[in-house]
Amino acid sequence: MSKPLNIGMIGYGFMGKAHSNAYRQAPRLFELPYTPVLKAVCARNADKVKPFADTWGYESIETDWRKLLERKDIDAVDICTPNHLHAEIAIAAAAAGKMVLCEKPLAMNAAEGVQMVQAVEKAGVANTVWYNYRRIPAVSLAKKIIDEGKLGRIFHYRAKFLQDWTINPEVPQGGAGTWRLDVTVAGSGVSGDLLAHCIDTALWLNGRIDTVCALTETFVKERKHALTGQVEKVGIDDACTFFGRFENGSLANFESTRYARGHKALYTFEINGEKASIFWDLHDLHRLQYFDHRDEGKLRGWRSVHVSDNSGEHPYMDHWWVPGLQIGYDSSFTHQVADFLINLGKGQPTSPTFREAYETQLILDAILQSAKTQQWVQVAKG
Amino acid sequence: MSKPLNIGMIGYGFMGKAHSNAYRQAPRLFELPYTPVLKAVCARNADKVKPFADTWGYESIETDWRKLLERKDIDAVDICTPNHLHAEIAIAAAAAGKMVLCEKPLAMNAAEGVQMVQAVEKAGVANTVWYNYRRIPAVSLAKKIIDEGKLGRIFHYRAKFLQDWTINPEVPQGGAGTWRLDVTVAGSGVSGDLLAHCIDTALWLNGRIDTVCALTETFVKERKHALTGQVEKVGIDDACTFFGRFENGSLANFESTRYARGHKALYTFEINGEKASIFWDLHDLHRLQYFDHRDEGKLRGWRSVHVSDNSGEHPYMDHWWVPGLQIGYDSSFTHQVADFLINLGKGQPTSPTFREAYETQLILDAILQSAKTQQWVQVAKG
Amino acid sequence: MSKPLNIGMIGYGFMGKAHSNAYRQAPRLFELPYTPVLKAVCARNADKVKPFADTWGYESIETDWRKLLERKDIDAVDICTPNHLHAEIAIAAAAAGKMVLCEKPLAMNAAEGVQMVQAVEKAGVANTVWYNYRRIPAVSLAKKIIDEGKLGRIFHYRAKFLQDWTINPEVPQGGAGTWRLDVTVAGSGVSGDLLAHCIDTALWLNGRIDTVCALTETFVKERKHALTGQVEKVGIDDACTFFGRFENGSLANFESTRYARGHKALYTFEINGEKASIFWDLHDLHRLQYFDHRDEGKLRGWRSVHVSDNSGEHPYMDHWWVPGLQIGYDSSFTHQVADFLINLGKGQPTSPTFREAYETQLILDAILQSAKTQQWVQVAKG
């Protein structure tokens, strides 16, 4: 029989919605040793969080996250707040003996990150960070292919995350919906927001990054602050590009921006190996492009694999529909919930743990330092 | 406040799962005047339906659909059985004063269909048929564009539904999972299964079809029957193509098959108008292709519209995620549930009603008659 | 050493230009037993044909095609006139002992066609018809794959040729550039112009077509005639669709139109076999799409083959550039010239010969008859 696992969520924005949906979906689509129970959702403003609680069926609300942590009926805390609160809450949650599921990026920087790692490890609580793209079936399939050795020696890893939503200089910084433009809340701009995803996937698929050299730019230098009403200097990076070297000898070329007109969430990665290459694109997340040099010469070409086979060939897809029918972005969270609960049942960690996500923080720190100093930077070892 | 609406589902196969998911999702993503309550699910075999009920949270099970219809606590009956049971159940449900949501195709043929229409209309019960593709946001957007007159006079409507899952002659006919190959249960082959979808969308987007001329083929003439164990003659159409004329003067070219290697559920349609054309493909259901002749000459081209805008531009998408993040096949059912309940609140019908779906049956009958007689056939008026 | 082969061309329109370019290109790119010498070009209007002769380097001009046929210094006659002149000229050319290269379609109808076949065969002169798409490298590769048996039993052959250039009702019929809308000159509309290409390729790739059932439409019923200045009834088919059965048991679905907004020359074909499928598209003529069911399950997908390998893998491409660099539409004519001259050196015919192209006429006749009688028609044996 499946046992209840009581969730206390902090925050109720876009990610709060995505996670809530996943808690609802996972037990319907997967056979799980634990069933998430939406015990409480917490936010400062009761009037705003109440309708959210009603919609998603949270049994109660809290307006002080410290209160939530004190509750005996909460097994796991899900942190969906803006970045600047991750560390404080996560450390307190671990101290209170709660499991912690934290939105990405783990922290504002590596210094915070290391404390968070120490906190959950010392407390011995299950922990994971919502780098959800690992569990898009096409990305999981990429991992499977790589682990089988199909690509051979890797030469290149290329990733981009392109958006266009801040081109308009009238978009404010700070406040709900735009806190990602306020450096005191977000920690950084596209690097922590978008590159963090690219880096997490890369570490998973291609291993450690050794050295980086980066460039950042802030195209719109001043924006009105949504909370103060004042025009203030923009502290975030609007665009961040870096290249570098992986430990396995392959080259990295990563880019992120919110100024690429025509792209909404164009997260793509391509890996070129000696024998085969793969390419993936979030805008068509249900497809994996694959080129195999071992195919017969006259018929070699990039294969567009529709990752929707439900017979066991394609990761997670045996839990969904039938071949040819794609699943949505939300599925990635559902799969992470399912994996977290299955792993919990086995007493195993769920990737990426805080420790694994801390690696991404180290790289982000190195990138920002490189951009500032205009020097190559060696990534610190985690 | 949202009122409960008690659902009794009959059948628990692939469609039972898709509908159940929709009942669960709709009230989380949409503000609805009614909230579906999964009161009961019914199937002959209690051992098989019990786990399904547990997974999806049905409060009870039944093993005789007549019993289900007698229950006072059921407001609406959802028919997810194989086709040969639709008519009998729907007519009885209407007689019992239940709303009826029926899987497509409505019936085995038009003769059954007309009785079903009469039954629900006489009983005055809300009714709808699960032609879910109308509510894929890209398809709904196509409807919006057409209704705005953007295409001008229509010349061509082209649709295909291609699959490849029955190429292997070892696939049996009859039984769970393969009843669609048994003519006594399915009524027809790809025409009722696949073309029915294409026709429903076409009627909605382009109006009535006047005349048709069709070709059917059964590539594998004999298959083992899963229930009898005997090799028996195959009675279904493996492939069905037809052309014809719409009432608005445009030409139809429709094709369906389960013998198109490489295609899993390739439902595509293209409409060519005087001023603009559109194209849609179920394999990338979140995109609509659009060509507008009024664009500046040197920059005319097919636009690939990523139908994921959440600001109100794209149908249904303001209920989901943020731009660039696609939704899955399952969303189409969720939208139909949402629309059904919203319409119910307003006392309005939900398209396609039984009457509208009956139009599709008339065309299917004409197609099969044409294929048999090798003559053009005038579609009967509904 | 390469011997001269003296060409006399009749007509100087779009096809005259394409053929002339091919005569110029072929000997530069291929090692040939014969070198085409552009001896004369013939058209009624000397003032118009003179600049054409100068541009392409024809040594002389003629204004009467009968004169051209009388010239001793002409070895081969290339017929680039509108369709209604093909038969008369070709028969006279054969009688004069000239080789004949004739633009497609071979004739206005099968009755003319059979006489042309008899004429060239009786005279024993080399002959070919410019169904140039056979020699697009991607199409030639398709043939190679099929001949190797890679597709297995064929179930479906689907072809379309879509254009949009006659939507505007102000486009006249008759005269230079628009003679294809004048039935007395063209013989038919899209069937003879566009479908003829589709049929020729199909016969080559998939064998004989047995029976057909067709639909034609004339969307714009009257157009001004460019020569008479009068508004006259339009006699051509604006759109023509047919389905039918190939001798090998596969089903045909063919469509052509000049009313498909957004498509300029969208000739596509797809062949679905038991084991593999292929797809080609003239708008991206350098690519062949290929799906192979024998690929490893989790990595099956349509391969986009860039047909540009110059190591011998891809037909004709070893005569051009390096991998990744595509060639143009014009190459198809260059390849036909090269093949014609190489075959001539070996005393072998060049496909499609008049006899082979006559097969296409028989099918076109059957299609038009079917559309007229609204009956299935058995294709006459050639």
Added chain:
Amino acid sequence: MSKPLNIGMIGYGFMGKAHSNAYRQAPRLFELPYTPVLKAVCARNADKVKPFADTWGYESIETDWRKLLERKDIDAVDICTPNHLHAEIAIAAAAAGKMVLCEKPLAMNAAEGVQMVQAVEKAGVANTVWYNYRRIPAVSLAKKIIDEGKLGRIFHYRAKFLQDWTINPEVPQGGAGTWRLDVTVAGSGVSGDLLAHCIDTALWLNGRIDTVCALTETFVKERKHALTGQVEKVGIDDACTFFGRFENGSLANFESTRYARGHKALYTFEINGEKASIFWDLHDLHRLQYFDHRDEGKLRGWRSVHVSDNSGEHPYMDHWWVPGLQIGYDSSFTHQVADFLINLGKGQPTSPTFREAYETQLILDAILQSAKTQQWVQVAKG
């Protein structure tokens, strides 16, 4: 009347073939004030150059390029040799009063380049460098759109040139066909070969690059030398990536490699502007992708423009076929010949001149210096 322009070509490899074809094609497709006459082709080995001269119709051969320069009957010298000979020949040709058409890259480095610029400018001879991709119609269309201001302020310029032909470590360095791997002959690896193209296009479309930071890698450290037969250290860059800043404030991200499995000549560029973005890909060179934010919200999408309109909308295409029919890679050279001769008739320079191509050398030098020093480098002003 068109006047003859006598060409003397030096070299007869891949580029010798491409240029020769262009000299043959240009006067057939364009009305030109000068007609190229293929007077002589020069190479050290008479036995090898003779068949080339015969194929392309060169009137004579030379085996010493200095002899060629002495000939009075040569108006223009076309340099198709490996890179290390460009400077010496070009300078001598200018001194001899010949026009000079030089293959790209202009020189081994900027130091050579500046002398070449001075030589042609001092001599006052017409000069151009074969950066042929500018004259692919889709690329020329990109230029037109940008010059019209359609993109608004530019934020990003992204370019890649990916190949995979040197992954096999058995590929030798040096010798015919592989001199590009010998640093003493090529000057550099992918930077001078592939990036040079990307940079030339970028300078043309987006203006000067101010600062760069680069990374190079040599994956295969030793290769057999085709001439010496010895295994020798590889001196070229196998991969080269750089980012930097354009003078207009936009960011550059460029990458080139010969180790990207599955790509043959994947030269792509994307430009993101405030109002619109464009994308181009050499593998489908006849298409330009365009996104315009000013399009109606619900129908915004990337447009795939088939650059084949012959009515004047699309650059150069009125000289070719009809809409929908693509042209090949070779057309870019044909267009450069046509432009060179038309400009010559008007006494105007043809872009890129030696001076313009020298800009590319300055950037290449900066890139290689940056990669070596691991520092940002300011590009010297030309």
